[in-house]
Amino acid sequence: MSEPVKGPASYFPSIEAKYGRPISEWQEKIRASELTKHLELVNWLKAEHGLGHGHANALVAHTLKEDAAGS
Known part of the structure; x- marks a missing residue:
């Protein structure tokens, strides 16, 4: 599993x-x-795209971490 x-x-x-x-x-x-x-970025996703704080935060955290690891 x-x-x-x-x-x-x-x-x-x-x-x-x-x-x-x-x-x-x-x-x-x-x-x-x-x-x-x-x-x-979190506030932008919330204001412009209607995401909740937790969802916006998760997307931004994951994306920025991926980008930092790739550079």
Whole structure:
């Protein structure tokens, strides 16, 4: 049996179900934004796209962590 998903990625199934878009699309939006700071991106997702705080926070945290690991 595999380990349960933990951390920000544990929110991904509910984000996709609630907002009807794949995680990759949200990550593209985050990466395309001119904003770079975590809280700015969270607030932008909430204001412009109607995400809840927890979902926006999970997407931003995961995306910024991926980007930092890849650079």
